[in-house]
Amino acid sequence: xxxxxxxxxxxxxGTGFFAAGTVGLLRFPDTLTRLHALTKADxxxxxxxxxxxxxxxxxxxxxxxxxxxxxLVLLASGTLSALMAAAVED
Amino acid sequence: MALVLDTVLALxxxxxxxxxLQVADLFQAGVLFIVxxxxxxxxxxxxxxxxxxxxxxxLGAGVTGALFLNTLAGTGEHPREAGPDGAGGGWxxxxxxxxxxxxxxxxxxxxxxxxxxxxxxxxxxxxGGKLTNPVTAVLLDFRSYDTLLxxxxxxxxxxGVAALGGAPVAPPEPPSPVLVGxxxxxxxxxxxxxxxxxxxxxTDTGGAFQSAAVLAAAxxxxxxxxxxVPPVDGAxxxxxxxxxxxxxxxxxxxAVMAAGGNLLxxxxxxxxxxxxxxETAVAVAIAVILVALxxxxxxxxxxxx
Amino acid sequence: MTGLTAxxxxxxxxxxxGLVRLERGPTAVDRMMVAQLxxxxxxxxxxxxxxxxxxxMALVVALxxxxxxxxxxxxxMAATDxxxxxxx
Numbered sequence: 001x002x003x004x005x006x007x008x009x010x011x012x013x014g015t016g017f018f019a020a021g022t023v024g025l026l027r028f029p030d031t032l033t034r035l036h037a038l039t040k041a042d043x044x045x046x047x048x049x050x051x052x053x054x055x056x057x058x059x060x061x062x063x064x065x066x067x068x069x070x071x072l073v074l075l076a077s078g079t080l081s082a083l084m085a086a087a088v089e090d
Numbered sequence: 091m092a093l094v095l096d097t098v099l100a101l102x103x104x105x106x107x108x109x110x111l112q113v114a115d116l117f118q119a120g121v122l123f124i125v126x127x128x129x130x131x132x133x134x135x136x137x138x139x140x141x142x143x144x145x146x147x148x149l150g151a152g153v154t155g156a157l158f159l160n161t162l163a164g165t166g167e168h169p170r171e172a173g174p175d176g177a178g179g180g181w182x183x184x185x186x187x188x189x190x191x192x193x194x195x196x197x198x199x200x201x202x203x204x205x206x207x208x209x210x211x212x213x214x215x216x217x218g219g220k221l222t223n224p225v226t227a228v229l230l231d232f233r234s235y236d237t238l239l240x241x242x243x244x245x246x247x248x249x250g251v252a253a254l255g256g257a258p259v260a261p262p263e264p265p266s267p268v269l270v271g272x273x274x275x276x277x278x279x280x281x282x283x284x285x286x287x288x289x290x291x292x293t294d295t296g297g298a299f300q301s302a303a304v305l306a307a308a309x310x311x312x313x314x315x316x317x318x319v320p321p322v323d324g325a326x327x328x329x330x331x332x333x334x335x336x337x338x339x340x341x342x343x344x345a346v347m348a349a350g351g352n353l354l355x356x357x358x359x360x361x362x363x364x365x366x367x368x369e370t371a372v373a374v375a376i377a378v379i380l381v382a383l384x385x386x387x388x389x390x391x392x393x394x395x
Numbered sequence: 396m397t398g399l400t401a402x403x404x405x406x407x408x409x410x411x412x413g414l415v416r417l418e419r420g421p422t423a424v425d426r427m428m429v430a431q432l433x434x435x436x437x438x439x440x441x442x443x444x445x446x447x448x449x450x451x452m453a454l455v456v457a458l459x460x461x462x463x464x465x466x467x468x469x470x471x472m473a474a475t476d477x478x479x480x481x482x483x
Binding site for chain 3: 109311
C-alpha cells in the first residue's frame with residue numbers, strides 16, 4: 001500500500017516538473033534561460049515519472065528498462081543542451 | 091477520461107496540421123512536422139497499433155525530421171513561396187472550411203455505422219503460424235509480394251536521387267567532443283535496439299522497417315559527428331547493400347520455388363529462419379538507403395539541375 | 396487505470412501549452428527546444444499510457460528525438476551561421 005502511495009507521489013511530482021519545465025519555456029526571458037527550463041523536465045520530470053512507474057510495476061525488469069530510458073534521455077538532452085547553447089552564443 | 095484524452099490529441103493533430111501547412115517559415119513548418127509525427131505516433135499507440143507507432147516515431151519524428159532540417163540547411167530558402175493564386179491556392183476560406191466539415195461528418199457517420207471491430211482478414215493469423223505478430227505475418231508472409239516490391243521502390247528512389255546529383259558524399263564536419271561522447275553511447279545502443287526490434291519482430295512489436303529506421307538514425311548520427319559510416323561510405327558497398335534487400339527477398343522467394351512450392355511460399359518449418367533472413371537484409375538495405383538519401387541533400391550538395 | 400489516463404491528459408495538455416513557444420520563437424533554437432521538450436514529454440506520455448509495445452516506443456522516441464536535435468545544430472544552425480533570428 002505504501003509503495004502505491006510513494007509511486008503516485010513520485011508520478012505527481014514528476015508531472016509537476018514537466019509543468020514547471022513547460023511554463024519555464026514559455027515565461028523565461030531569453031533563449032539560454034529557456035534551455036535551463038528544458039532540463040528540469042528532462043532530468044527531474046522524467047526521472048520521477050519513471051520512478052513512479054517502476055514502483056507501480058513491481059518488476060525489476062521493468063524498473064531496469066525505465067532506468068535505461070531515463071539515462072539515455074539524460075545523456076541525449078545533456079549533449080543537446082551543450083550543443084544548442086554553443087549555437088546560441090555564436 | 092480516455093475519450094477526453096483522445097479528443098485532445100485529435101484536436102492537437104488537426105491544429106498542428108493546419109498550422110504547419112499555413113506557416114510561412116519552412117523551418118517552423120519542419121519543427122511542427124516533427125512534433126506532428128510524435129503526436130501521430132502517440133495516437134497510433136492509442137489505436138492499439140504499436141508497430142505503426144514505432145515506425146512513425148522513428149521515421150516521422152526522427153529520420154524525416156533530420157532529413158528536412160538537413161535539406162533546409164542545403165537550400166537556404168526559408169520563406170514558403172506563395173502560389174500564383176495566393177497562399178490558399180485560390181480557394182476561399184469558407185469553402186475549404188465547409189468541405190472539411192462535410193467530409194469529417196461523412197467519416198464520422200461511416201465509422202459509427204460500422205458493426206463489429208475492423209481487423210485483419212482471418213487468413214492472416216492462420217498463414218502466420220510461427221509469426222505471432224500479425225503485422226509481420228501480413229507484411230512478410232501473407233502479402234510478401236507487396237513488401238518485395240516496396241523494397242525495390244526504395245532502392246529505385248536512391249537510384250533516382252543519385253542520378254540527379256551524383257554519388258552522395260559527406261561534407262567535412264568540424265570536430266565536436268561533446269557530440270562524440272554522445273555517439274559513443276548512443277550508436278551502440280541504437281544498433282542493439284535495432285537488432286532487438288528485428289529479432290522480436292516475428293512475435294512482438296518490431297520488424298524490419300522499424301529496425302531500419304533506428305539503424306538509419308544511428309548512421310545519420312555518425313554522419314553528423316563527422317565519423318565514418320562504412321556501409322554507406324564504400325562506393326561499391328553502398329549500391330550492393332541497397333540492392334541486397336530486394337535481392338535477398340527475391341532470392342529466398344525463388345529458392346522456395348526450387349524446393350517445390352510457389353514464389354515466396356515458405357515451408358512451415360523454415361518460415362521463421364527465412365523471414366528473419368529477409369528482414370535482416372531488408373533492414374540493412376533500407377538503413378543504407380536512408381543514410382545515403384540524407385547525404386545526398388544538405389549544405390554543399392546542390393543537385394545538378 | 397483512470398489515474399494514469401488523467402496524467403496522460405495533463406501531459407498532452409502540456410504539449411499543447413509548449414506549442415505557444417513554437418509560435419513565438421523568436422529564434423530557431425527556441426523553436427527546436429520545443430521539439431525537444433515535446434519529445435521528452437512524449438516519452439513520459441507513452442510510458443504512462445502503458446500500452447502494449449510502449450517500452451520499445453519510449454526508447455525509440457528518446458533516441459530519435461536526439462538525432463533530429465543534433466541534425467538541427469550540426470546542419471541547420473551551422474548553415475544559417477550567426478543569423479538565428481527569424482521573423483514570421
